[in-house]
Amino acid sequence: MHHKLVLRLAIVVIVAVSAASAAASEGTVFTDESCRQSEALVFYRIKLVTSWSKKLFPKHYPEFRPPPHWSMTFGQTHNDSFRLFEMKQPASVSVATFAETGQVGSLEDSLAQQQDVLFDEFRLPKIRKGKGESEATFFVDGPHPSVSFMTKIVPSPDWFVGLDSFSLCSRGRWMEKVTVPLHPLDAGTSSGLTFTSPKWPTNPRGVIERITARYPLHFASSFFYPEIKHLPPIAHVTFTKIKEYSNRNNVHKKVKKLKHKQRTKLLKRLSQETERRAEANAEAIQGLNAVRDESVTGSDCRVTAWSPWSPCSKTCGLGKQNRSRSVLQIQRAGGRECPPLIETQWCGSARQCSVIDNYFRW
Ligand SMILES: *[C@@H]1O[C@H](CO)[C@@H](O)[C@H](O)[C@H]1NC(C)=O
């Protein structure tokens, strides 16, 4: 155990030196955008605490068949080009399906088409009572700082709680801990006014609205409480930062402890991004070199194109691979210094392992 730990730490340090030096040398400037532009990979816990009790919401409180509970929570982290739902806008078909049935299949299918704007996905287990709690963990990173999730209220026609595009990067920092009160939302696709009213489609389809003590303005509505001004929140969600990896390569160790599916997806995404970034970088350098070649004053360091990636160091589980380039010409008279000459990324996946548990338990 001890031995292994030392070994792994050593690997992490080596990797960190090659990839982090460029970012670190730029210094830390806390503009509003600094967490968005950082290389950080940030690990959060989400905890949903529900408070649907007969005491807080006595009207129509469903006593049996089915008793009050909450569907599993569907969640996703993403960049600013994605919305899970928008207030005062019609729900997408898949969001409506989830709000009506609590089934995630359709949401999963629709998200499969939008992988480039998405980052990590997560699920919180069902809460089997009106009052309870449930939690999960997820990653965000600079380009994908936002989190969205939804949980169906059961029983209900198409009511849910959730957040859309909540950014965990605020004033240049990754939030340490934040709690947000949640109110029931109506997906606008089913006309029932009460928790257990039969479902029939709203025609034409309505928009997503917050349900309040006055909306829908109908004495038969389960949340209609004319004697109070505001409904108490029916749930709260808390996001807690667990760890911030300033260099994404350091995540090796943590990633090993993730659930299989989450881990495999995340690794794939991170490798793709490393590659995209490196390519953009290499192109920029080549472009610069081409331009500067023509100038007479000084000259920049010139390097070859990247070699192909080396084979993965492990055939089962997480390994490393690298690629390199070499100096064609060192800089002269104030030209640009040479860029990093070796680059490392992780590779492989648990899918290739015959005995996953042996590798990932340590
Ligand atoms: C979100 O990511 C996609 C794919 O990388 C990109 O095309 C789009 O511009 C990004 N959106 C924002 C707002 O950054």
Ligand SMILES: *[C@@H]1O[C@H](CO)[C@@H](O)[C@H](O)[C@H]1NC(C)=O
């Ligand atoms: C690059 O990767 C190969 C194959 O995994 C390995 O043999 C080699 O030592 C690595 N080189 C460096 C500098 O990390």
